[in-house]
Amino acid sequence: MPYLVAADLPTLPAGERFRAALARGGILQIPGAHNGMAGIQARRAGFEALYLSGAAMTASMGLPDLGVITVDEVCFFIRQVARASGLPVLADGDTGYGEALNVMHMVRSFEDAGAGAVHIEDQLLPKKCGHLNDKKLADAHDMAAKVAAAAKARRHLFIIARTDAVASEGMDGAVARAKMYMAAGADAIFPEALTTREMFQEFARRMPGVKLLANMTEFGRTPFFTAEEFAAMGYAMVIWPVSSLRVANKAQAELYSAIRRDGGTHGMIERMQTRAELYDAIGLDAYEALDASIVHTVLPDGAQ
Numbered sequence: 001m002p003y004l005v006a007a008d009l010p011t012l013p014a015g016e017r018f019r020a021a022l023a024r025g026g027i028l029q030i031p032g033a034h035n036g037m038a039g040i041q042a043r044r045a046g047f048e049a050l051y052l053s054g055a056a057m058t059a060s061m062g063l064p065d066l067g068v069i070t071v072d073e074v075c076f077f078i079r080q081v082a083r084a085s086g087l088p089v090l091a092d093g094d095t096g097y098g099e100a101l102n103v104m105h106m107v108r109s110f111e112d113a114g115a116g117a118v119h120i121e122d123q124l125l126p127k128k129c130g131h132l133n134d135k136k137l138a139d140a141h142d143m144a145a146k147v148a149a150a151a152k153a154r155r156h157l158f159i160i161a162r163t164d165a166v167a168s169e170g171m172d173g174a175v176a177r178a179k180m181y182m183a184a185g186a187d188a189i190f191p192e193a194l195t196t197r198e199m200f201q202e203f204a205r206r207m208p209g210v211k212l213l214a215n216m217t218e219f220g221r222t223p224f225f226t227a228e229e230f231a232a233m234g235y236a237m238v239i240w241p242v243s244s245l246r247v248a249n250k251a252q253a254e255l256y257s258a259i260r261r262d263g264g265t266h267g268m269i270e271r272m273q274t275r276a277e278l279y280d281a282i283g284l285d286a287y288e289a290l291d292a293s294i295v296h297t298v299l300p301d302g303a304q
């Protein structure tokens with residue numbers, strides 16, 4: 001039965017389900033899912049939570065990740081991934097879409113859309129991907145005010161404060177900011193764009209007892225580490241933010257090249273999801289069975 005109408009449709013708020021997944025022990029592995037189908041496939045692979053990356057959302061719209069999309073556009077993505085997968089979604093909240101009141105609006109909107117967690121970063125607009133150069137940081141007190149606003153507004157949302165300060169303020173500056181954000185009400189910290197194993201270890205050592213999130217993005221500043229390696233370094237969560245989009249985009253580009261070159265898709269059939277596999281993933285049979293089970297409405301006499 002599809003998650004939209006299943007008997008086991010989640011009843012607990014997404015934030016509570018995210019916390020429960022985090023409390024089960026070990027490192028919580030959170031792959032990126034850039035649309036509903038990716039969410040279904042990630043759930044089928046056994047994941048307990050999903051990540052919705054701002055970079056993946058904007059790229060799928062043909063836009064750069066510069067803080068140009070709106071709260072409502074992000075909510076569209078949250079709704080489809082949460083509905084399709086039935087899993088708690090960690091959503092990228094960029095800089096909070098404004099100041100304190102805007103952050104509160106974002107938190108309530110994300111919760112209503114089905115998000116279980118959000119991270120907010122301490123950059124200034126136009127913000128950049130954390131692994132690019134020349135990022136401009138917000139004042140630490142202004143960022144702490146946003147975190148406090150998010151904590152005040154949330155009903156169940158798990159709040160992660162991201163700091164991009166290591167590149168410009170060093171480890172001391174990043175740790176000082178992280179401690180301020182925790183005091184303001186954050187549930188966890190996301191230190192972005194650390195570049196060595198030693199940096200990850202030092203940050204964790206200097207933030208004892210704090211839940212930490214690691215970002216394992218490809219083609220960035222962070223070397224490749226496995227989930228187990230991040231756990232050994234003291235991290236409670238790890239995301240692979242844009243991986244699903246990158247793989248899908250590469251395959252799609254190869255498809256278009258093949259059609260242009262060969263005049264058809266015959267050379268790509270073995271790489272395609274079959275019709276049967278697609279219908280199974282989206283639960284077509286279950287929807288059709290449900291539709292057939294619904295009693296046809298009969299109007300009372302005189303109501304025609």
